[in-house]
Amino acid sequence: MKPVTLSIDAMGGDAAPQVVIDGLDIFLGRNSGFAIQLHGRADELKRLLNGKSWSRQCEIVDQPDVVAMDAKPSSALRRAKGTSMGGAIQAVKDGTTAAGISAGNTGALMAMSMLSLRKMAGVHRPAMTAIWPTLKGRSVVLDVGANLEADADQLVEFAVMGESYARAVFGKEKPTVGLLNIGSEDEKGRDAVKFAAEILRTRDLGIDFKGYVEGNDISTGAVDVVVTDGFTGNVALKTAEGTARLVSTYVRAALTSSLLSKAGAALAASGLKDLRNKLNPSNVNGGVLLGLNGVIVKSHGGTDAEGFATAVKLASDLAQSNYMDEVAAGLKRVSKLGISPEAVE
Amino acid sequence: MKPVTLSIDAMGGDAAPQVVIDGLDIFLGRNSGFAIQLHGRADELKRLLNGKSWSRQCEIVDQPDVVAMDAKPSSALRRAKGTSMGGAIQAVKDGTTAAGISAGNTGALMAMSMLSLRKMAGVHRPAMTAIWPTLKGRSVVLDVGANLEADADQLVEFAVMGESYARAVFGKEKPTVGLLNIGSEDEKGRDAVKFAAEILRTRDLGIDFKGYVEGNDISTGAVDVVVTDGFTGNVALKTAEGTARLVSTYVRAALTSSLLSKAGAALAASGLKDLRNKLNPSNVNGGVLLGLNGVIVKSHGGTDAEGFATAVKLASDLAQSNYMDEVAAGLKRVSKLGISPEAVE
Numbered sequence: 001m002k003p004v005t006l007s008i009d010a011m012g013g014d015a016a017p018q019v020v021i022d023g024l025d026i027f028l029g030r031n032s033g034f035a036i037q038l039h040g041r042a043d044e045l046k047r048l049l050n051g052k053s054w055s056r057q058c059e060i061v062d063q064p065d066v067v068a069m070d071a072k073p074s075s076a077l078r079r080a081k082g083t084s085m086g087g088a089i090q091a092v093k094d095g096t097t098a099a100g101i102s103a104g105n106t107g108a109l110m111a112m113s114m115l116s117l118r119k120m121a122g123v124h125r126p127a128m129t130a131i132w133p134t135l136k137g138r139s140v141v142l143d144v145g146a147n148l149e150a151d152a153d154q155l156v157e158f159a160v161m162g163e164s165y166a167r168a169v170f171g172k173e174k175p176t177v178g179l180l181n182i183g184s185e186d187e188k189g190r191d192a193v194k195f196a197a198e199i200l201r202t203r204d205l206g207i208d209f210k211g212y213v214e215g216n217d218i219s220t221g222a223v224d225v226v227v228t229d230g231f232t233g234n235v236a237l238k239t240a241e242g243t244a245r246l247v248s249t250y251v252r253a254a255l256t257s258s259l260l261s262k263a264g265a266a267l268a269a270s271g272l273k274d275l276r277n278k279l280n281p282s283n284v285n286g287g288v289l290l291g292l293n294g295v296i297v298k299s300h301g302g303t304d305a306e307g308f309a310t311a312v313k314l315a316s317d318l319a320q321s322n323y324m325d326e327v328a329a330g331l332k333r334v335s336k337l338g339i340s341p342e343a344v345e
Numbered sequence: 346m347k348p349v350t351l352s353i354d355a356m357g358g359d360a361a362p363q364v365v366i367d368g369l370d371i372f373l374g375r376n377s378g379f380a381i382q383l384h385g386r387a388d389e390l391k392r393l394l395n396g397k398s399w400s401r402q403c404e405i406v407d408q409p410d411v412v413a414m415d416a417k418p419s420s421a422l423r424r425a426k427g428t429s430m431g432g433a434i435q436a437v438k439d440g441t442t443a444a445g446i447s448a449g450n451t452g453a454l455m456a457m458s459m460l461s462l463r464k465m466a467g468v469h470r471p472a473m474t475a476i477w478p479t480l481k482g483r484s485v486v487l488d489v490g491a492n493l494e495a496d497a498d499q500l501v502e503f504a505v506m507g508e509s510y511a512r513a514v515f516g517k518e519k520p521t522v523g524l525l526n527i528g529s530e531d532e533k534g535r536d537a538v539k540f541a542a543e544i545l546r547t548r549d550l551g552i553d554f555k556g557y558v559e560g561n562d563i564s565t566g567a568v569d570v571v572v573t574d575g576f577t578g579n580v581a582l583k584t585a586e587g588t589a590r591l592v593s594t595y596v597r598a599a600l601t602s603s604l605l606s607k608a609g610a611a612l613a614a615s616g617l618k619d620l621r622n623k624l625n626p627s628n629v630n631g632g633v634l635l636g637l638n639g640v641i642v643k644s645h646g647g648t649d650a651e652g653f654a655t656a657v658k659l660a661s662d663l664a665q666s667n668y669m670d671e672v673a674a675g676l677k678r679v680s681k682l683g684i685s686p687e688a689v690e
Binding site: 107133134135145148149180182183189190214215216217218219220228230231232234235236237238239240241242243244245246247248249250251253254255256257258260261262263264265266267268269270271272274275278 | 452478479480490493494525527528534535559560561562563564565573575576577579580581582583584585586587588589590591592593594595596598599600601602603605606607608609610611612613614615616617619620623
């Protein structure tokens with residue numbers, strides 16, 4: 001069988017390229033049937049690959065430039081050519097690779113991906129996903145920052161794309177979908193959210209729509225897919241990250257506050273290791289800009305090797321799934337209905 | 346000295362009136378100089394007060410009706426008279442009491458308070474506050490649900506009201522203020538947020554404005570006052586609650602996963618008790634609808650006695666502060682500038 005090739009931005013992220021190489025080490029140690037196209041400074045990468053068992057599965061594409069983590073998307077766009085990020089995306093566009101992964105500048109990655117891969121037919125606004133740890137396992141939240149606002153049509157599109165994505169990533173046949181709102185009553189919430197709910201409730205889109213969910217329902221895993229606009233989704237995601245960090249700090253303080261509690265923590269070490277694993281953002285690393293003609297996965301810029309491996313695994317799962325066909329079919333159903341917020345009012 | 350009188354909705358909340366009485370027990374045990382006006386079913390309350398040392402500081406006002414926790418605000422408004430919630434608010438309106446506290450239906454409390462107390466001169470939209478535990482202590486977040494949207498003028502109003510409120514509650518001379526946004530760069534974010542930032546940055550409102558904060562900055566305590574619209578604020582608040590609960594569940598599971606870890610948890614008991622105290626929502630219970638001619642504090646409906654006591658303490662602090670005068674002065678400064686989003690564009 002021909003290997004599935006993935007293109008990697010080797011220079012993106014806070015600790016690149018070392019973390020990228022270490023992450024690929026982990027990914028390729030666990031998964032077979034893949035080839036890697038590594039975009040970045042060839043001499044630096046050659047040195048790092050030296051002695052790796054998988055260096056023969058790996059092609060280095062020399063890219064002299066790197067998109068700075070603080071570069072503005074507009075300026076990054078103008079200088080995309082010759083960058084490790086631009087090269088990794090272009091390979092997906094050309095069909096040379098099945099998916100691309102970068103831990104670099106998020107805004108630049110979104111802008112370059114949109115310009116290069118273009119939106120799928122029927123998509124008005126691509127949406128950024130996050131995978132969220134829950135009491136039941138994992139959920140998808142979208143949009144977490146690709147757009148500042150979303151009208152009802154766009155929220156419905158996000159629901160269609162998110163549902164297909166959840167099926168591809170979680171392997172669940174019929175993922176459940178909820179709309180993020182304040183209060184669960186029908187009459188509450190912003191107009192766009194209410195119109196979107198009306199569409200999802202009444203039109204036959206083949207989606208298992210569970211109605212409104214509130215912020216606290218995300219972590220319980222009330223639904224598999226939580227749909228919201230990019231502003232609200234981004235604030236929710238970062239608020240959750242901040243809260244988890246706050247609570248972890250408290251836990252650490254509690255378990256080192258005295259000799260006795262330190263001894264207790266030592267006894268409870270294996271349980272606490274489980275806890276660290278559960279709270280480890282590496283385990284849920286990987287955002288995808290849904291709605292483009294190609295798979296690009298964004299890894300957290302500050303990720304460790306394990307997290308980068310998670311993002312690569314996500315990309316490989318998507319590349320081998322038929323989620324793009326599913327999204328296309330779902331969007332066709334939406335466009336056939338000819339829905340618009342006005343039609344529902 | 347004449348005691349400060351507080352009016353209490355004795356029947357509001359999931360475990361009323363018992364939790365309310367127990368909460369007053371705690372509050373009055375710790376604070377002197379207060380009298381209580383207890384609104385609710387007189388015979389039931391009389392029984393509960395029997396033998397309390399503070400029953401002589403307490404006047405019972407018989408109110409035969411209770412606003413149901415799931416009542417719609419509109420229907421609650423029509424039947425406000427004769428309810429324990431309506432009575433507690435009316436007493437503030439009449440000037441009989443210095444502040445009112447209720448753990449009842451939030452929507453009904455907001456609607457009744459607005460109708461009865463009316464907005465302060467210069468206030469376009471009252472805003473609901475939440476007190477947020479942070480790495481540095483506590484911060485105020487507003488609006489957390491009184492409004493669905495907020496334009497730039499309203500966000501500036503929230504900043505003015507929130508700053509005065511933080512000074513009254515935290516006793517900090519110059520609380521810092523931030524605007525919730527996605528990304529900290531100047532060019533990012535929704536127009537209303539950008540316009541509000543421009544106003545707060547360039548006009549002399551006497552506010553120590555620190556610019557944009559992101560979701561993760563709330564928990565670190567980056568600023569004392571986080572300003573946002575009610576939809577975003579409500580989602581952030583509930584998302585944080587859900588995340589804290591998720592992490593706490595993980596911690597509990599980690600510390601009971603084996604005999605060894607249970608033994609460890611027993612040794613670390615005192616440290617873990619600190620942790621529980623820090624995570625205990627009772628310690629930050631109490632939301633205030635800012636911008637009305639009077640102080641009404643909303644306690645969480647599912648609070649325990651300690652939490653209700655916290656909400657009463659918050660109300661008593663506000664009643665004894667000059668925050669309403671401060672808010673009025675701040676709003677006068679805003680109106681003198683004659684600002685509007687258009688003026689900044």
